[in-house]
Every structure is written in C-alpha cells, then in structure tokens.
Amino acid sequence: MSTSNVSSAPSMDEIRAVSPALARYTTEGLVGEVWARPELSTRDRCIVTVAALVAKAQTTLQRAYFEKALDNGVTPGELSEIVTHLAFYTGWGNALAAVAPLKAVFDARGVDQDALPAASPTLLPLDEVNESKRATTVQGLFREVAPGVVKYTTDFLFRDLWLRPGLAPRDRSLVTVSALTATTQVAQITFHLNRAMDNGLTKAEASEVFTHIAFYTGWPAVMSALPVVKDVFASRT
Template structure:
C-alpha cells in the first residue's frame, strides 16, 4: 500500500481569507514571502524556533503544518523527537503530549519508524564537569532550602542527562530553550540560557533574528518583554 501524501494544515489561505482578508494578506506577504526568507536564520532554525513556540504555548492548530515543514526543512525525525522530549521539561509534559499526538500521525504518513528515532539507551555526550559543578553549586546554595527535589532533578535529569543526549546538538537545544522561554514570557530564565546558547555557538545575529521571528508566532508583547534581557546579554558579552 502506498504511503498517503502528508497533510499540511487544517486551514487553507482561502479559509483565512473568508474570515479576515487582511490576515490572509499578512500571512502571505509578510510571513511566507518575507519573514521566512530573511537571511538571519536558516530555514531549519526557523522551523526549530517555530516548533518551540507552538509547543510552549500548546498551539496545536499550527503543529500539523509546521512539523511537516520542519521535516521538509532538514530537521531529522530524531531531532524532532528530541525537540519534543526536551520541551517536555521546559514547557510541561502535557504540552509535549499535544505534539506527540500530532507528530505520531505525521511520522506514520511519512513512513518514519522506530529505526529513524533515538534508540534507548543513548550514549550521552561528555559533561563539562567544572562548568556543571559551578552551576549546580550555585543552584544548591540559592534554592536547596526551597526545594531540594527541584535542585536534585535539575542536576541529575536536566543537566547530567537531558542536555547531554546526542541526537540534538547543544546549540539547537539552547535555541529551542530560549525560544520557548520567550514564547512563555519566562524572562527571568533567559539570561542564563541565552548566554549558554551563545556559548554553544548561537551568534548574536541569529539570536536577534529569533526575536524577529517570534514576534509573529508569540506576539509583540512577549518579544518586547524579552528584548531588554537580550540587550543586556549582548552588552555584557561585548565588554
């Protein structure tokens, strides 16, 4: 039996135009014809940023289209699986499960099976012991008296396991983490993770373009709330 052609979206441009011609025009002329063609981020990165925003905000109506587009834009199935896994920790398990429900169908339509996905157990990447000890010591000192459970899980599960999984590069993990934080309005966490992202290879040009991209997918208020934090990180790194 032949594999059916993957479906792309529940809403066509004509559907949007029937309700709001202006919204249809902005979608066509600004998002499709301009935003996605800007040079500051690759198509692959724009897809990763968009997926992070959709998962963080549990916006399932866009997932069918954008997960398909992400695979077309060279994100590997294993990377898509890791994006969902990673964001379960940064956006919540239920948000990740919303994505699982949709991507399960997409993988089936595309003939993507277990052989294309990370095989458990994985061989973790090397740990920077000195940097992790410094981070863990600071978190323990600040928050051990508040919730030792959170401190322990942060050390053992997030930074000594999740962040070391090999099927999504550290730079890409940082990219989707920062994107999810902006999308969720969690500005207090951005300073650490944006610095980590840039240490992991994300350039200032790329980070700036993440904000431009997210303005359309999370709304201007989320981005303007994050911009002072980005500015301060950029300034501190140029001193």
C-alpha cells in the same frame, strides 16, 4: 493513540474568508518576507517555530510545521528530541499534546522507532567545570527551599537531557530560548541565551530569533524579553 482527528492548519482561502487582512499579512509579511530573511537559516526558523508551537500547545499548526521542518533538514530524531526537551521546559502536558500531530506526520512518512533516538543513549561528555559551577549556584540558592527541584535539575536536566546526542547543543539551546520567550519566562532567558551563544548561536542569529518568534508568540512576549536580550548582548561585548 488515534491520529485520525488531528486538526490541521486552515487554508489560505479559509483564512481569507474570515479576515482578508490576516491573509495578506500571512502571505506578504510572514511567508513572503520574514521567512525569507537571510539572518537565520530556514532550518533554524523551523526549529524556532516548532518550539514555540509546542511550548504554547498550538496543535492546529503543529502538523504543518513538523512537515515543513522535515522538508528543510530537521530530522525525525531531532523533532522527537525537541518534543522530549520541551516536556521539561514547558510541561508534560504541552509535550504530550504534540504527540498526535507528530505521530501523524511520522505515520504518513513511514518513520518508525528505528529512526528515533534511543530512550537511554550514550550521553555527550559533561563539561565538569561549568556544570559544577551551575550546580553549586543552584544548590546555594534553593537547596533549603526545594531540594527535590535542585536534585532533578542536576540529575534529569543537566546530567542527562542536555547531554542527549540526538539534538546538537546549539539546537537544544535554540529550542530552549524559543520556548522561554514563547512562555514569557523572562527570568530564565539570561542563563539560556548565554548558553546558546556559548554553544555557537551568533549574535545576529540570536537577534533574528526574536524577530521571527514575535509572529508566533505575539509582540508582548518578545518585547518583554528584549531588555534581557539587550543586557546579555552588552555583557558579551
């Protein structure tokens, strides 16, 4: 797969030539203020942003933010896992669209397969109690409707993908919540935001995720999610 024609983000001069206002909001608002807010680390902001861009197949910005992520502590292996994870949560097409931009970054930095997670690594321990509860609930609801979905939700997602050690459970949850918000999958946020907080994401960090991602997914997507987020926060007090 060729990476020679990977599109790149426009320069600030190019943005200014089209919209001086967009350039101002970018430099003063997004870069100068939002990225500097202390409630979420720069590394976490990179993960949230990359997840949103991959989820929405926004390839023009992906290479720049893959680079930014690597510069701020996200490893090549973690980026690899994020793309893999999002194949299941936003579709194979969106994950495959991210291959060329990420490969271009890996090629430029000399990252080879030895630095990436194995296809079939030794998995993290399974939380048997909580997984049994989840599986029983899903089977009860949907076994008669779509038994294949129920099977692969258990076999591929919760007994394999979520146990891959290349991405910490907290970060995997952060990716998932970001992607669900970006794709306005509001009905799934309750489960995954609770899971994220069980995996170590604090209330303050979770709140800031939605502030940050509003700039990359648009206000309507975030405003649609906030009632669910409010209910999750209230249920955990």
